[in-house]
Amino acid sequence: MSQHSKVLIIGSGPAGLTAAIYTARASLQPLVIEGEPSSTSDQPGGQLMLTTEVENFPGFPEGIMGPELMMRCREQAARFGAQFITEKVTKIDFSARPFQAWVRDQHYTADSVIVSTGAQSLMLGLPEEQRLIGHGLSTCATCDGFFFRNQEIIVVGGGDSALEEAQFLTKFASKVSIIVRRDTLRASKIMQERAHANPKISFVWNSQVTKIVGDASVSGVELRDTVTGATSSMA
Structure with a gap:
């Protein structure tokens, strides 16, 4: 029918x-x-x-x-x-x-x-994303922020959405690290000012996430310096 x-x-x-x-x-x-x-x-x-x-x-x-x-x-x-x-x-x-x-x-x-189907969350394209989504990996700070109370959180991105999510997560996290591919932010001026003024937020510049580490849940990430190519990790 x-x-x-x-x-x-x-x-x-x-x-x-x-x-x-x-x-x-x-x-x-x-x-x-x-x-x-x-x-x-x-x-x-x-x-x-x-x-x-x-x-x-x-x-x-x-x-x-x-x-x-x-x-x-x-x-x-x-x-x-x-x-x-x-x-x-x-x-x-x-x-x-x-x-x-x-x-x-x-x-x-x-x-x-x-x-008018709009936009969807932009993933990093890493193979472990599907396995770890909902297990320490999230695309929604307002949905899942409470679950990470008193933990250190990583946010990937340098635009308004990333900074807004990071700002919100400081209500729960002990520390929020924002990983940015460049040495500058794309976010609006007011969002940048708020992020820089928040003592819980720090920035990791010129860095790209190459792997999300963890078996049953996220335990850290591996990074590559976009300028020098050097690798490092964050837990």
């Missing part, structure tokens, strides 16, 4: 919910397939469900927590008539109209489809 919609929206992050608000207000009765609950960015609400305070969204001069912002956006879309399915699309076919999408065995058709 199929269900037809004028507009089908895949994804429910900021872009997907904005599309839902506009199309619902245009009386297009959008159906939003918002994803499944998980501990990654591939979930209802997208990456903002994994962040803490959002300071640069218009209309919130004091900032707003990411999950609360997405909850408000969802409520706004629903108020105008958007319908939601808390599932993940498993197959799509754009070769002919009406467009088709499947959620497992359930079939959906639509005159228009808006794909």
Whole structure:
């Protein structure tokens, strides 16, 4: 059995919910397939469900927590008539109209489809990642930070996301080391200032993680100096 919609929206992050608000207000009765609950960015609400305070969204001069912002956006879309399915699309076919999408065995058709699946966590591409994810290796500080209370934590990256995660982790960790491939940060000025001012945060410059060490759980990393090629390890 199929269900037809004028507009089908895949994804429910900021872009997907904005599309839902506009199309619902245009009386297009959008159906939003918002994803499944998980501990990654591939979930209802997208990456903002994994962040803490959002300071640069218009209309919130004091900032707003990411999950609360997405909850408000969802409520706004629903108020105008958007319908939601808390599932993940498993197959799509754009070769002919009406467009088709499947959620497992359930079939959906639509005159228009808006794909707003957003971004996902960027992994390092190391073979041990799949084995150790959830065992000391995490892509979500707000989800897992509590489990690393009073431990030393390594964060990889030099952008806003890395520094925001590191800043949050200092609530739990005894020390946070940020590994950066270059000798400068890509993060915004204000995020850099906050990180440098935090006594629990230190930087490891010109370094790249080449291996995550550990059997049942993470016990350290191996590093390569991006300038000299020298190797070292951190536990």
